């Protein structure tokens with residue numbers, strides 16, 4: 001069984017069940033399956049065969065769901081790319097992935113027009129219309145590009161359905177996902193059909209997603225967290241996806257209220273924006289039985305505040321692109337531990353090891369490594385990086401963690417972000433947790449900077465609710481809660497913190513800016 005077959009099976013058994021809802025319109029599994037077959041037929045007519053690569057420059061609209069499942073049905077490989085990357089970033093990924101077809105939102109038409117010469121391997125651009133003026137704009141394209149451009153809507157209405165069944169094995173690539181480059185140049189993690197199916201199934205079981213669930217999809221779908229947790233896992237269960245095209249707290253509350261959504265998944269900054277929104281009526285969120293946090297560390301103070309305000313349980317999990325992504329989650333039917341990423345999900349093993357790769361005792365910090373059917377095949381065209389990441393079937397995550405007696409894991413921080421002050425280790429996260437617990441602080445990030453006396457120093461950047469507190473007072477507050485060497489030497493108040501499009505705070509940007517000063 002694979003993802004495509006499973007969705008087809010649900011459509012055969014319960015065609016009238018709602019697969020997704022978008023802008024107030026419901027689409028049934030029967031209709032979804034039909035669109036997938038037709039679009040797979042269209043891709044086939046465009047020359048896409050098993051093993052070919054198709055890049056997506058799409059956001060949270062039905063185009064993504066149809067394109068993904070059509071590509072999978074043909075046995076081709078999907079390469080979801082963040083559509084708001086710069087033209088150079090997009091060109092790098094599209095070229096590196098050897099994509100033959102690019103499926104793009106119409107807003108990217110100017111980019112297609114400009115960038116097509118830099119993308120020699122791309123034979124066709126399929127443009128997804130969301131604006132009535134798109135057809136006219138397509139007609140006015142220069143001849144050299146026009147010949148390569150097709151309309152998604154037209155292909156969907158005029159193509160014959162793909163009637164065949166691609167011969168897909170568990171080890172075939174389903175998706176190549178480029179890591180966002182928070183810590184370096186994007187690398188394409190090759191995730192197989194087996195990887196994606198098993199992780200979606202294990203997550204769905206572990207979080208008890210049922211066919212009656214309505215799962216809010218506002219996390220960007222081109223990112224691995226969304227792909228498994230709010231796209232594949234609900235579809236495997238025959239549940240309903242509530243597509244929210246662009247995250248705003250207002251849109252999420254409106255969508256949960258209108259659809260009586262039962263599951264919400266977000267990164268911590270989303271929870272923070274929702275919590276901070278003034279005049280919110282918590283009853284708008286009352287239908288949500290489970291809130292899922294992942295992608296970066298959920299500050300403990302925010303977890304408690306959010307749970308109290310909205311009377312909902314937050315289950316924090318952990319993962320990375322290379323692991324499809326989920327390895328741990330706080331369980332639904334057992335204790336949820338604040339500050340922990342929970343226990344290993346079914347079929348996946350997590351272990352904390354020292355520099356030699358030996359498991360460390362309970363409570364001791366080491367690198368988190370992962371083994372299971374979710375671990376990627378490798379990085380596309382990067383055998384050396386693959387060898388460095390996977391040793392004896394264990395994926396080295398680059399994250400420091402510890403585990404308790406009950407098997408709950410705690411992410412201490414990224415290995416690369418650890419600060420060494422005069423020989424002492426400081427994990428930015430523990431300083432951030434203290435800052436987050438201060439009532440005047442809305443956001444906080446901590447980075448290490450070179451220091452002539454101590455090698456490195458601790459530096460904090462905060463966003464404040466108001467000006468009720470000074471930097472000196474915040475430093476005094478830190479001194480009350482932290483050992484002296486962990487207290488930020490330098491603190492700065494900013495209007496906002498730099499974030500990537502998934503909402504993760506970019507410590508590296510803060511560091512780069514500080515070094516340039």
Ligand SMILES: Nc1ncnc2c1ncn2[C@@H]1O[C@H](COP(=O)(O)OP(=O)(O)OP(=O)(O)O)[C@@H](O)[C@H]1O
Pocket residue numbers: 179180181182183184186224293294295296297298316317318319320321322325341397398399411414504
């Ligand atoms: N619950 C969590 N707590 C702390 N960190 C988390 C959590 N969930 C995910 N992360 C962090 O996110 C990382 C995985 O993110 P992802 O695969 O999206 O790549 P990225 O970090 O955005 O980009 P890059 O790999 O290029 O740095 C993990 O390795 C970990 O550092």
